[in-house]
Amino acid sequence: MxxxxxxxxxxxxxxxxxxxxxxxxxxxxxxxxxxxxxxxxxxxxxxxxxxxxxxxxxxxxxxxxxxxxxxxxxxxxxxxVSGDPRLMLAKDSGISSVVALGILVSVALGKPMMTAGMKPFLIKGDAAREAAWERLASGAAADSAAFRRKERAFSLVWGAVLLAECVARVVGAYTVPVDTMVWLGTVVLVGAFAVAFVVSGGLAVEPMGRMLTAEAQAQARIEAEGRKTGRSAVTVAA
Structure with a gap:
């Protein structure tokens, strides 16, 4: 591949x-x-x-x-539903809150949904890092427990931030002038994404990246030692 x-x-x-x-x-x-x-x-x-x-x-x-x-x-x-401009503004937030709640529920079920978006950035298409991910995620590696906590934390941050963003936009839809909220809603959404990227990056992505690197390097050393031991055994037998 x-x-x-x-x-x-x-x-x-x-x-x-x-x-x-x-x-x-x-x-x-x-x-x-x-x-x-x-x-x-x-x-x-x-x-x-x-x-x-x-x-x-x-x-x-x-x-x-x-x-x-x-x-x-x-x-x-x-x-x-139509006719109420404030309701129409709040509608988009209400719909996106379903996504936020879905993410939070996936964390509670032990199957964090945001992993699908984070994994390719950490693996970078490298077979050794992908194998390291599988070992860490399956519980076969020493850092598996910490790795899975960080994996859940990533989705938790995104779910919480998106839910807070939805609440803020719903409140704004009924308290801020409609003309202002039309553009302010986009600003709030972009700001929420920025916060989620920064917080989840520092809290989960960076430490998970370090754990992947350490696990891949440890496995490479084990395989290298195995090859060396195998050659030595052959030499002794000869």
Whole structure:
């Protein structure tokens, strides 16, 4: 497997389950001028198929696809609500809060959802680092407990920050002038992403990166010693 194909494999769940439905929604609505309802309905096809495929073929739920499907269904129901500009401003925050809650629930269940987005950046398409990740995540390495705590912390930070952002925008929708909140909502969203990146990076990504490097190096030393011992044994036998 090449480095590029490895990175692509790691990104595939995010691309198929998140980027495709979200991208198709904005393309249909903004590019082709379809109604909000139609754009949401068509962009729900991929996550719906992925969710059903996981249930029927793999006997398990697809967390990312299922979450996007729930968000789209809620959006479809709320698209019938119109006429109140403040409610329309709050609607987007209410929908995105489903994503935040989904992330927090995934942490509570021991299957942190944000790992799919973090893993490729830490592995960097390197087979040794990917093997080190598997050992640390499975409990086979000395630092496994600490590694998994950091993995959960990463998703916890993102879920908490996104939920706080949703609450702030809902409050703003009903307390700040509508014209101001139209642009301020975007500022709040961008600020929340910046905070999440900085905090999760220092709290989880950096220490996990160091643990991956240490584990990969330790395994390389073990393998090198094994090869050296093997050669010595052959020499002695000869």
């Amino acid at each position: 090449t480095k590029n194909s490895s990175v692509l494999d790691n990104f595939r769940p995010l691309i198929v389950d998140v980027a495709v439905p979200l991208g198709s929604y904005y393309l249909l609505k903004g590019g082709f001028g379809t109604s909000t309802f139609a754009a949401l309905a068509w962009s729900s096809v991929v996550p719906a198929v992925r969710t059903l495929w996981g249930l029927v073929r793999e006997r398990r739920t697809n967390a990312l696809a299922g979450l996007i499907l729930v968000v789209n269904v809620v959006s479809l129901l709320l698209s019938f």
